[in-house]
Amino acid sequence: MTPPDPQPHVPRTWKKPPFIANPFIRYGIFIVAAIYLVWAFGSLPFNWARISEGLPRAARIFSGGFPPSFERFGLLLTGFKESFQIAILATLLGVLLSIPFAVMAARNIAPLPIYLIGRSVIIISRSFHPVIVAILFVAAVGFGPLAGILTLTLYSIGFVGKLLAEEIEEIDWGQVEAMRAAGAGYIATLYYAVFPQILPRQVGLSMYQLDSNLRASAVVGIVGAGGIGGTLMNAFGRYDYDFAFAILLIIIAVILLSEGISGWVRKKIW
DSSP, X not given: OOOOOSSOOOOSSOOOOOSSSOHHHHHHHHHHHHHXXXXXXXXXXXXXXXXXXXXXXXXXXXXXXSSOOOTTHHHHHHHHHHHHHXXXXXXXXXXXXXXXXXXXXXTTTSOHHHHHHHHHHHHHHHSSOHHHHHHXXXXXXXXXXXXXXXXXXXHHHHHHHXXXXXXXXXXXXXXXXXXXXXXXXXXXXXXXXXXXHHHHHHHHHHXXXXXXXXXXXXXXXXXXXXXXXXXXHHHHHTTOHHHHHHHHHHHHHHHHHHHHHHHHHHHHXX
């Protein structure tokens, strides 16, 4: 009989376990993913001759854009002013409208029929890219900022409503039970037990949505929904690359500024 080892072998180093324990499944997924990538690149109609012809054209665009021209600063300022107005109005409307839809779409506080209606509205709002929605609103209400406001309001309802509904579903349920035990009604329970728990998240989402709407307002303007996007599209259409690059630089500066402001506000809240 072999005597027990007084000092059993203990690994001296720790090795992170693989995310899929079964090696056949793990390596099988890698092989399938590699085969799919090869098939996808091989089946898509890439025109390499046209791509090679476009490279000199891209070089001319970038060389023509430097140095950026700020001579028409008044036109640039007018476009950005309209983009700001579109983004701020759409954020305010979208955030306000997203609150009731988020309450409706939270399964823990909404009956099933109301929950299905709330979720349906949020899913429809998130189904299409803002450019597609902007094309529809431009066709419906005409060119201009109104189409941009409607587009970004719908976009904000979908994004903020979804994340807010998920936040409501994860709240501490003890406060809700305490309010109900004290005889509070539905509105009072929402006001004193639910909303205080999601308020920091709501403010953070609102700041992020404003930042996102500032970027999106430039994009939807390309299809005629107002803002700096129309000015940018016209600059490219006239081969006015130095002015177009000036607009792009201002867009980057505005996004950096809004990112700094939103970070400062979040620190003050938390």
